[in-house]
Amino acid sequence: MIQLSSRVRHLAMVLGAAIALAACGDRSPPPPAQEAAAPAEAASRPMLVPLPARLEQREGSFRFDAGVALGAADAAARRVAGHFAGMVAATHGFTPALAGEGAQAAIVFAIDPAASPDAPEGYELEVTREGAQVRASDERGLFYGAVTLWQLLSSAQGEAVRIPALRIEDAPRFSWRGLMLDSARHFQSVDEIKQLIDAMARHKLNVLHWHLTDDQGWRIEIPKYPKLMEVGGCRIPAGEAGTDPDTGQTRPYCGWYTQDQIRDIVAYAGERHIMVVPEFDMPGHVQAVVAAYPEYGSLGDTPPVSNEWGVHQYLFNVDEDTFAFIEDVLDEIMALFPAPYVHVGGDEAVKDQWQASAKVQARMKELGIADETALQSWFIKRIEAYLSGKGRRLLGWDEILDGGIAPNATVMSWRGIEGGIAAARAGHDVVMAPVDKLYLDYLQTSSPNEPPGRPVQVTLRDVYEFEPVPAVLAPAQRGHILGVQANVWTEHMRTFDRVQHAVFPRIAALAETAWSPAEARDFDSFLARLPVQLRRYEAFGIAYARTPFEVQATASADRAAGTVEVALENPLGYPIRYTTDGSDPDGDSPLYESPIQAALPLEVRAAAFDGPRPLAPATRHVYDAASLLVRSDEQLATCPDTGRLLLRLEDDGPVDGERALFNVTIFYPCWLWPEADLEGIAAVKVRLGRMPYYFQLAHDEPHRKFMPADTPHGELLVQTGGCNGPTVARIPLPERTGADGFVEVEAAFPDDAGGSTDLCFTTTGDTRPAMWVLDRVALVPR
Numbered sequence: 001m002i003q004l005s006s007r008v009r010h011l012a013m014v015l016g017a018a019i020a021l022a023a024c025g026d027r028s029p030p031p032p033a034q035e036a037a038a039p040a041e042a043a044s045r046p047m048l049v050p051l052p053a054r055l056e057q058r059e060g061s062f063r064f065d066a067g068v069a070l071g072a073a074d075a076a077a078r079r080v081a082g083h084f085a086g087m088v089a090a091t092h093g094f095t096p097a098l099a100g101e102g103a104q105a106a107i108v109f110a111i112d113p114a115a116s117p118d119a120p121e122g123y124e125l126e127v128t129r130e131g132a133q134v135r136a137s138d139e140r141g142l143f144y145g146a147v148t149l150w151q152l153l154s155s156a157q158g159e160a161v162r163i164p165a166l167r168i169e170d171a172p173r174f175s176w177r178g179l180m181l182d183s184a185r186h187f188q189s190v191d192e193i194k195q196l197i198d199a200m201a202r203h204k205l206n207v208l209h210w211h212l213t214d215d216q217g218w219r220i221e222i223p224k225y226p227k228l229m230e231v232g233g234c235r236i237p238a239g240e241a242g243t244d245p246d247t248g249q250t251r252p253y254c255g256w257y258t259q260d261q262i263r264d265i266v267a268y269a270g271e272r273h274i275m276v277v278p279e280f281d282m283p284g285h286v287q288a289v290v291a292a293y294p295e296y297g298s299l300g301d302t303p304p305v306s307n308e309w310g311v312h313q314y315l316f317n318v319d320e321d322t323f324a325f326i327e328d329v330l331d332e333i334m335a336l337f338p339a340p341y342v343h344v345g346g347d348e349a350v351k352d353q354w355q356a357s358a359k360v361q362a363r364m365k366e367l368g369i370a371d372e373t374a375l376q377s378w379f380i381k382r383i384e385a386y387l388s389g390k391g392r393r394l395l396g397w398d399e400i401l402d403g404g405i406a407p408n409a410t411v412m413s414w415r416g417i418e419g420g421i422a423a424a425r426a427g428h429d430v431v432m433a434p435v436d437k438l439y440l441d442y443l444q445t446s447s448p449n450e451p452p453g454r455p456v457q458v459t460l461r462d463v464y465e466f467e468p469v470p471a472v473l474a475p476a477q478r479g480h481i482l483g484v485q486a487n488v489w490t491e492h493m494r495t496f497d498r499v500q501h502a503v504f505p506r507i508a509a510l511a512e513t514a515w516s517p518a519e520a521r522d523f524d525s526f527l528a529r530l531p532v533q534l535r536r537y538e539a540f541g542i543a544y545a546r547t548p549f550e551v552q553a554t555a556s557a558d559r560a561a562g563t564v565e566v567a568l569e570n571p572l573g574y575p576i577r578y579t580t581d582g583s584d585p586d587g588d589s590p591l592y593e594s595p596i597q598a599a600l601p602l603e604v605r606a607a608a609f610d611g612p613r614p615l616a617p618a619t620r621h622v623y624d625a626a627s628l629l630v631r632s633d634e635q636l637a638t639c640p641d642t643g644r645l646l647l648r649l650e651d652d653g654p655v656d657g658e659r660a661l662f663n664v665t666i667f668y669p670c671w672l673w674p675e676a677d678l679e680g681i682a683a684v685k686v687r688l689g690r691m692p693y694y695f696q697l698a699h700d701e702p703h704r705k706f707m708p709a710d711t712p713h714g715e716l717l718v719q720t721g722g723c724n725g726p727t728v729a730r731i732p733l734p735e736r737t738g739a740d741g742f743v744e745v746e747a748a749f750p751d752d753a754g755g756s757t758d759l760c761f762t763t764t765g766d767t768r769p770a771m772w773v774l775d776r777v778a779l780v781p782r
């Protein structure tokens, strides 16, 4: 807590400095006395994300309002002016018009070969008292200059704004500023993808890596192979969600993008200077293809399109017919996607099927290939030669290094940065996308309001502070780091709202990591600019994550004394205001400085603030005799030895509407209430839900710890003194839950159980295809 308050102070200083700058940045003659107080007349402080390479503030300011006209002399400049007008319309409520023939334009966009810096995607922007000029030697740079100018104008709210006179010279640090969207596990509509593209462009990102094929679905229309869509494009979701409750019929999840839709998306992205790089994942992650065309699989069997997550077994075989199929598909892909890169995956291809296939083994011998790793290398090299022959470059996940990398391959380093380092040292280009820093399916806070995903956190700060160029690389190798990319894997993102929650605001941190000079990056300065960026998101209706801006509470209570101490925290360190009278806090509520000590009952409502404005809805924390006896799964700890894989999963029903969420370690379902106070407690009530066990664990399968069960549907095991302590109860669980999706069971404690103890809850048995998951525990007083 001490740490927190010093962090808050620091942030307050940064914000204070921001305000001070805004007040003295404008040295133009003071406005008439009665207007002096009007905030619209003070020049706003530039709130730019990403930070530009160079910004020099000047004297004076420029007033922008609906009367301002745009000048654009040629077609490229007019296109940029059009994008600019569209952005202004969203944030200011009016659309600036192009100046008429011969008329004066206050804002001018111009392609100018003499613009500085003369760097790809670079631009210069000058604001004077009279207006603004954006110049760049190419249209991409001009576009980014327009984004910066729009951000200057939207640094303050209101239809009329004053921006400081200044000069910016800007160009990106990296040429690859990417976001990967997984449209295989769950897909998004064309309009949703366009919204994402628009938002990427406003963050100066320039690569959309589109993950279109996987075990759970094939999403590209390939007319020559119709079963890819008809079979490979559909799966039956696991559990209840896969059946229509009214008819009892299966309810498939189907979809693919037609070639027209793909062309539309590629063109739309192109107009916003975003390259779309398609991914056709191989030789693994192909179960959907094998479901459609079993002849291209390794074992000849016909699997369903997978409705599970994790690492699957299905691999392409290495017959000539299979390569002919792959090349046909690649031809179609190259015709649809003009990008110089084609991503061919290469990840997580466990080799069991190749080992088990006599045909694959025979072919390996024939080719004189020593083992399956070398076979994958041979496979990828062969595809690389094909793509190179068509003038394209192969891009693959870092597993393409295993067994020897193809000569011209570019590596996307995901299992950390080591693959990227090895590739750069070997003279290959690299995009850094490490799982622990840039995977957006990992949750960003520990809030109970996080959606399903992976609770190991990738915070806003993790994304911001990721340094793409490893210090261990020799200067001559550093140029191989093309840039960075964040990946949105969508196993747990059934809706576009969830995609947006994952992407925003972490995309803003990514943008600054990818664009701004390394030495300019400063997380506190970023946090000071972020609230303005959130308002821009709001203007565009973006469902950004509120969780990083929420306040979380931790309480320690003394039930006997009837008191509680509550510590509040905002994960980003924004100042917190709170109330204890049941009202929502506002800008005048007390500022949180140290833990709140009070007698029970207590209700705390708290929010983090940007000045007088709450950054997210207030969170409500109630402490009374009943609530102190209850813990939800989110509030419980994980048990020792449960393995790494904690997931936050949603129930499989109801098909539409709210579903319950459960935090569960899927290798060993076990939950811990450390130091539970059992004084005066007679029993514990436990509520459990049941979900499909829909994971393929491949070589991790042996690590799955099935506690032996005595009864057919498993039991709930309750132990005191931790998970090796004495068993308090072993309660058989029923075949199915009640209509509400839950069961509640109760375990009595022995009379002498009083005092503090670690309560351990485990569900036993290999109950696949379903599993029991804990939802909530409540202690029952004597």
Ligand code: TNX
Pocket (backbone or CB within 6 Å): 347, 348, 397, 414, 439, 441, 489, 490, 491
């Ligand atoms: C690993 S990253 C994968 C994906 C999963 C992701 C989930 C990579 C190349 N493979 O198939 O969706 O983990 O975080």
